Amino acid sequence: MKMNIKQLLEQKSIGTQATISAWVRTKRQSKNVAFINLNDGSTIHNLQVVAETIEEAILAKINTGACIKVEGNIVESSGQQAIELNAEKITILGEADPEKYPLQPKKHSLEFLREIAHLRPRTQTFSAIFRIRHALAFAIHQYFNDNGFFYLHTPIITASDAEGAGEMFRVTTLDLNKLPKDENNNINYKEDFFGKETNLTVSGQLEGELGAMALSKIYTFGPTFRAENSNTSRHLAEFWMIEPEVAFYELEDNMALAEDFLKYVIAYALKNCKDDLEFLEKRLLEEEKSKPQNERSELALLDKLNFVVSNDFEKLTYTNAVEILKNAKKKFQYPVDWGTDLQSEHERYLVEKHFQKPVILTDYPTEIKAFYMKQSEDGKTVRAMDVLFPGIGEIIGGSQREDNFEKLKNRAAQVGIHAEQIWWYLETRQFGACPHAGFGLGFERLVLFVTGMTNIRDVIPFPRTPKSAEF
RNA sequence: GCUUCCUUAGCUCAGUCGGUUAGAGCAACUGGCUGUUAACCAGUAGGUCCUUGGUUCGAGUCCAAGAGGGAGCGCCA
Numbered sequence A: 001m002k003m004n005i006k007q008l009l010e011q012k013s014i015g016t017q018a019t020i021s022a023w024v025r026t027k028r029q030s031k032n033v034a035f036i037n038l039n040d041g042s043t044i045h046n047l048q049v050v051a052e053t054i055e056e057a058i059l060a061k062i063n064t065g066a067c068i069k070v071e072g073n074i075v076e077s078s079g080q081q082a083i084e085l086n087a088e089k090i091t092i093l094g095e096a097d098p099e100k101y102p103l104q105p106k107k108h109s110l111e112f113l114r115e116i117a118h119l120r121p122r123t124q125t126f127s128a129i130f131r132i133r134h135a136l137a138f139a140i141h142q143y144f145n146d147n148g149f150f151y152l153h154t155p156i157i158t159a160s161d162a163e164g165a166g167e168m169f170r171v172t173t174l175d176l177n178k179l180p181k182d183e184n185n186n187i188n189y190k191e192d193f194f195g196k197e198t199n200l201t202v203s204g205q206l207e208g209e210l211g212a213m214a215l216s217k218i219y220t221f222g223p224t225f226r227a228e229n230s231n232t233s234r235h236l237a238e239f240w241m242i243e244p245e246v247a248f249y250e251l252e253d254n255m256a257l258a259e260d261f262l263k264y265v266i267a268y269a270l271k272n273c274k275d276d277l278e279f280l281e282k283r284l285l286e287e288e289k290s291k292p293q294n295e296r297s298e299l300a301l302l303d304k305l306n307f308v309v310s311n312d313f314e315k316l317t318y319t320n321a322v323e324i325l326k327n328a329k330k331k332f333q334y335p336v337d338w339g340t341d342l343q344s345e346h347e348r349y350l351v352e353k354h355f356q357k358p359v360i361l362t363d364y365p366t367e368i369k370a371f372y373m374k375q376s377e378d379g380k381t382v383r384a385m386d387v388l389f390p391g392i393g394e395i396i397g398g399s400q401r402e403d404n405f406e407k408l409k410n411r412a413a414q415v416g417i418h419a420e421q422i423w424w425y426l427e428t429r430q431f432g433a434c435p436h437a438g439f440g441l442g443f444e445r446l447v448l449f450v451t452g453m454t455n456i457r458d459v460i461p462f463p464r465t466p467k468s469a470e471f
Numbered sequence B: 001g002c003u004u005c006c007u008u009a010g011c012u013c014a015g016u017c018g019g020u021u022a023g024a025g026c027a028a029c030u031g032g033c034u035g036u037u038a039a040c041c042a043g044u045a046g047g048u049c050c051u052u053g054g055u056u057c058g059a060g061u062c063c064a065a066g067a068g069g070g071a072g073c074g075c076c077a
Helices: A005-011 A056-060 A110-115 A124-146 A205-215 A251-272 A274-288 A301-310 A318-327 A344-355 A405-414 A419-427 A443-451
Strands: A017-029 A034-039 A047-051 A067-076 A083-094 A198-200 A217-225 A238-247 A314-317 A359-365 A381-389 A393-400 A436-442
Touching: A005 A017, A005 A047, A005 A083, A017 A047, A017 A083, A034 A067, A047 A067, A110 A124, A124 A217, A124 A251, A124 A274, A124 A443, A205 A217, A205 A238, A205 A419, A205 A436, A238 A251, A238 A443, A251 A274, A251 A301, A251 A359, A251 A381, A251 A393, A251 A436, A251 A443, A274 A301, A274 A443, A314 A318, A318 A344, A318 A359, A344 A359, A344 A381, A344 A393, A381 A436, A393 A443, A405 A419, A436 A443
Parallel strands: A047 A083, A314 A359
Antiparallel strands: A017 A034, A017 A067, A034 A047, A067 A083, A217 A238, A238 A436, A359 A381, A381 A393, A393 A436
């Protein structure tokens, strides 16, 4: 295999020959020597190439953004880096016209980089983010595998609109200009590809439950689609969700799983992405210099992550949270009342002001939660849980599931879901039903938290949001 | 979907009370420089002031509509 910059910098084999292909970050040239900083995305660190004997015609084409292949000798550096590559031969693989290439060796705004999403992975910030994103995805699979979970692939295309988790994207092969009609002049979906209305999935949970009723411990990790007209820094129309589902787990087990899982993957990033996290921490500190004192974060990025890993999450019921909020001195824009859903400002107060740590809220009023959640003895609440993170808000939503056939069927009917639509789901409550629980983790929200970024569009390579699907 | 802010050179931004030829830093280009670290020094070039319409003797500046973007809210992960 060809060596990359990460391996070369780690091995420090001074005196040996090496060939590296990478993109030019900067070039500094004087009369007799040129210095070229190269990066191939394998690490946040650049490789310095020294070019003393390279002809001028080649050197002239080595501009920021160009791709080159360098063959040379690894030598000790007299500069600030340990080693550098003394170029004997440089081949231009791809030029980058400096008049047109939009990335410069200077600070660009995240908004500008979002508009050139095809090039932004070449920046330090975004390559660091995407390496961390990869590490977190890997850690998630590792955690579940090590703990006896099976990765279950739930469908992307679904005919059920049962969860009611949001507006859905229609999937059809019908000619939109010539829609077939039935005898009542409605669209005849019997002629569509699947013979019925289909959409992109908003959650793999219902199918995940089917898997848990056989394999006991499963998880899904796949793309999820919501056609909501959401314009916020924490919503995407296409995002990745992790949904474990476990037979014989009750709410308390579910909470313990969520906390242990989050701590594991964050600890994994701390251990395996140190360089990238340190870079992002420095970047954040720079950015915060321009903010007023009271808007700066209290902990630097690494301290924040270490804090979350080494402290217990605060756990309390919705009812207790409402009490705390009612007694809070802070004036809220929206009033707090038992039975209404908590607003962003309420959740932020609990997490960022009152407890100053991750919070798990449980036992929400039945009316404000989904139909499949386990109904409590009190007749007023369900065994739901939301995990709230500072700066992010809800990162996990989950519950123990209603495993009683009659209760589930009745609750579904109450919210307008017909039994025949989800007959297969209901049957699991008739054939060997058992207590079970699970949750959904928004992957991008996790990446947001770990990288310290603030807009969800910056932690997915090619974000899909309303009116935006360019790349 | 709602509220609010923004849009001036490739990028980041300044532009006073509506006034004559729209500025800066960085990038680019040219030249200089024996080891630089977002190199440095000197010079050159670079503008549909987002678009359309309006008010005015006169609009980058005021008004209206539209487009794009940000932040906040709702929906949620």
